[in-house]
Amino acid sequence: MADFLYKGVVDWFLDQMSQEAIVPGDKMPSLRALSKQLGLSLNTVIHGYELLSEDGWIESRPKSGYFVCHRSETKPALLLAGEELRELAKDGTKPAWSCLAHRAALVDQSDTFLSPAVRQEEIHLPVLGKGHLAAREAVSEHLKGLGIKAHASHLWLGRSPLAIFTQTVQTLTQRGDSVLVLTPCDPRITTTLQSLGRQVIALTAGERGVDLDLAIRCLRDKSIRLIVLPGQFSFPAGQLVSNLSLRRWLAIIEETKLPVIEWDLCSHLAYRAGSMMTYKSLDSSDHIVYIGGVESKGVDRSASWCLPGKHQALLEGAFLGADMALSDAQQMALSDALQPNSKRSLMKRAREVWANSERVKAHLETRLGEHVSFAASKGGMSLWMRLSKPLDVASMTALLASFRHAIVPGALVSHEADANHWLAVNVTLDDVEPLAKALAEHLVVDEVELITDPVELIIEETEEEVLEPLEATYLVEANEQTEELVEAIESDLAQPEKEAKKSRNATTEPLYNPMLDLINHDFG
Numbered sequence: 001m002a003d004f005l006y007k008g009v010v011d012w013f014l015d016q017m018s019q020e021a022i023v024p025g026d027k028m029p030s031l032r033a034l035s036k037q038l039g040l041s042l043n044t045v046i047h048g049y050e051l052l053s054e055d056g057w058i059e060s061r062p063k064s065g066y067f068v069c070h071r072s073e074t075k076p077a078l079l080l081a082g083e084e085l086r087e088l089a090k091d092g093t094k095p096a097w098s099c100l101a102h103r104a105a106l107v108d109q110s111d112t113f114l115s116p117a118v119r120q121e122e123i124h125l126p127v128l129g130k131g132h133l134a135a136r137e138a139v140s141e142h143l144k145g146l147g148i149k150a151h152a153s154h155l156w157l158g159r160s161p162l163a164i165f166t167q168t169v170q171t172l173t174q175r176g177d178s179v180l181v182l183t184p185c186d187p188r189i190t191t192t193l194q195s196l197g198r199q200v201i202a203l204t205a206g207e208r209g210v211d212l213d214l215a216i217r218c219l220r221d222k223s224i225r226l227i228v229l230p231g232q233f234s235f236p237a238g239q240l241v242s243n244l245s246l247r248r249w250l251a252i253i254e255e256t257k258l259p260v261i262e263w264d265l266c267s268h269l270a271y272r273a274g275s276m277m278t279y280k281s282l283d284s285s286d287h288i289v290y291i292g293g294v295e296s297k298g299v300d301r302s303a304s305w306c307l308p309g310k311h312q313a314l315l316e317g318a319f320l321g322a323d324m325a326l327s328d329a330q331q332m333a334l335s336d337a338l339q340p341n342s343k344r345s346l347m348k349r350a351r352e353v354w355a356n357s358e359r360v361k362a363h364l365e366t367r368l369g370e371h372v373s374f375a376a377s378k379g380g381m382s383l384w385m386r387l388s389k390p391l392d393v394a395s396m397t398a399l400l401a402s403f404r405h406a407i408v409p410g411a412l413v414s415h416e417a418d419a420n421h422w423l424a425v426n427v428t429l430d431d432v433e434p435l436a437k438a439l440a441e442h443l444v445v446d447e448v449e450l451i452t453d454p455v456e457l458i459i460e461e462t463e464e465e466v467l468e469p470l471e472a473t474y475l476v477e478a479n480e481q482t483e484e485l486v487e488a489i490e491s492d493l494a495q496p497e498k499e500a501k502k503s504r505n506a507t508t509e510p511l512y513n514p515m516l517d518l519i520n521h522d523f524g
Contacts, residue, residue: 005040009048012038013057017068024070024362025355028058059272064351070362077373077386079184079237081206085218086415088190088200095191099412104405106186106235106381107295107302109428113349114294114301114337116329129320131157135331138338139305142346146267147281148290150307156316157331158324161265161293161304162188167318168289169196169226172259172311177225180218182210184237184384185230187412189263193228202415205237207376209245212252219256227253231264231292232276236384236413236424238377243277250282259311260288265295265304268350270379271357286310294337294346297405300327303334357383357427364425367436371443382408383425387443390420395442403435 012034016022028049029037035045049066052058058066130136136152143150158164165188173179175197181190183202193200201218203210218224229249232241253260262279270276280290286309293304303326308315326334337346361374361383375384391399396409406429410422429435 006044006047006051008038008040009034009045010051013048013052022068024068024358026068027064027355028066028068030065061272061351061354067351067355068358070358070365072361072365072374074365074370074373077375077384079206079239079375079384080204081208081211082202082204082416083211085214086202086204088194088202088415090197090199091194092197093195095412096188096195099187099191102187102404102408102412104297105408105424105426106188107297108349108353108381109405109426109430110296110349111298111301113296113298113344114303114330114333115298116300116327116333129325130155131326132328132331135326135335136305138335142338143292143307146276146278148278148307154307154312156306156308156319157326157334158304158306158319158322159300159326159330160302160324161263161291161295162192163322163324164291164304164306164319165189165261165263166192166196167322167324168261168291168306168308168311168315169193169198171314171318172289173198173225178222179226179228180215180222180224181228182230184235184414185228186235186263186265187408189228189230190415191412198226204414204416205239207239209239209241212245212248216252219252219258224256224258227258227260229260229262229279229288231262231267231278233266233269233378233380234263235266235380236382236408237375238380238382238384240276240378246277246279246282249279253283253287254285257287262288262290264290264292266380267292268294268346269353269381270350271354272378276379280307283309289315294334300330303330353381353428354379356429360425360427360429360432363432364436364439367433367440368443372439380427382427385423385425387421387423389443391442399438399442402438406432406435 013022022028028034031042031045031049034040035042038045040048049058053060053066056069056071059069060066133152135157136155139155139157140150140152156164169179169192176199178199178201179193180201180203181193182205183190184204190200190202201222201224203215203218230237232239260279264278264280267276267278278290280288288307289309289311290307291304292306293302295302295304306315306319333344336342337344337349339345340347342348357377364372364383364385365374371388373386375386377383399407400409406426408424410419410424413419413424414422425432425435
């Protein structure tokens with residue numbers, strides 16, 4: 001038994017992990033259930049869960065309980081801010097076609113989410129204008145959780161956030177205008193701007209956000225007509241933006257009076273407790289056009305909303321003309337999804353996505369090991385994964401032929417020099433094993449070659465130095481060494497679960513604080 005009874009909870013957890021009885025993404029037993037199972041007091045179990053939380057093994061989610069986290073064995077990938085502004089090439093619609101081919105990898109893979117629960121013949125009935133008041137009121141309540149005070153009368157609903165974005169850009173800017181975009185972001189933003197003939201200037205955000213001094217110089221020296229700000233968990237960085245950074249951006253916007261679009265489709269996918277602050281929540285002057293929504297791969301399974309702010313008079317004509325309205329059935333499905341107690345609620349789906357993302361991350365790291373590392377993520381639709389080496393054109397083409405719905409090449413998302421080292425992996429995949437297997441085949445092929453090449457050199461040298469009667473012997477031995485090395489690598493890749501189990505057993509146990517006992521006088 002553990003020295004301190006509440007450490008017995010930690011010992012139980014590590015034992016369950018070593019046996020793979022619980023894995024990343026699983027929900028932990030409730031405090032009372034585990035208290036009864038282990039025969040410990042409730043306070044003791046609470047202490048144990050606190051220790052596991054502090055050491056990163058589990059995480060509390062609001063109104064949901066505790067969930068098991070993936071603890072990475074590799075050093076996290078660093079997302080460094082760019083040191084310069086990048087003007088993207090004016091390639092017309094070519095980038096947009098490339099990006100739209102990956103649309104499935106940018107959205108929720110669920111076919112059932114936002115599916116209308118009515119007869120099929122009613123689904124396509126048109127609803128003119130903004131949408132029904134009841135549906136807009138449901139969206140308004142949802143936005144209150146993000147700190148956005150939005151009256152239902154100011155909201156517009158539509159089928160596609162990209163259609164709303166396109167109409168907004170075309171209304172607020174003209175062909176040839178320069179647009180400042182924070183990257184890495186949803187690649188549809190930059191490619192859509194390029195296809196509309198706008199000059200895109202990319203400003204890279206790193207682990208701590210963007211270089212605001214660089215942003216200010218850009219706004220001063222270049223004729224910027226529009227700013228596009230990705231939301232907190234915008235694809236694929238998955239970062240929390242500091243309140244200070246948010247406020248400094250609002251101060252810049254107030255000074256320049258420029259129109260701004262906030263693209264925020266992932267606020268509901270936060271992996272930690274607490275409401276997420278947005279740029280729009282601090283926008284007292286209504287300069288920001290706020291675009292949000294929910295997207296899935298199914299037909300008519302997406303919905304979006306927009307707060308035009310002070311640009312309402314300009315944009316309402318464009319929105320009406322685009323005829324983006326949701327059908328009755330789609331609005332009912334959206335209203336239902338935004339109710340916290342609904343069976344198909346957005347909150348419930350967010351918990352499922354969060355749990356699955358932990359499993360996806362754990363599986364990829366177990367399968368690929370030191371060949372990959374992940375940028376720290378606090379939420380969102382994807383993992384931002386760095387490869388040990390970039391894939392060549394042939395490997396990437398082969399990979400995309402089968403997994404275009406699962407990954408987005410880094411070059412579409414980022415415009416930095418190392419973009420080819422990155423992949424964005426959708427975390428709503430039901431089965432990530434085929435992708436992990438394919439990545440393993442492409443990433444280890446060079447390693448096998450590196451191992452075999454020295455052996456081949458030894459063979460060549462041997463042929464020159466030894467007598468002819470011994471040549472066959474040396475060749476056979478060298479070939480056997482080569483085959484053994486290759487077989488060892490293949491064996492390692494074929495047994496990822498065994499390696500994962502060893503790594504778990506070798507993991508250092510969490511530290512605990514005996515002073516908690518003295519404070520609480522509770523020994524079980």
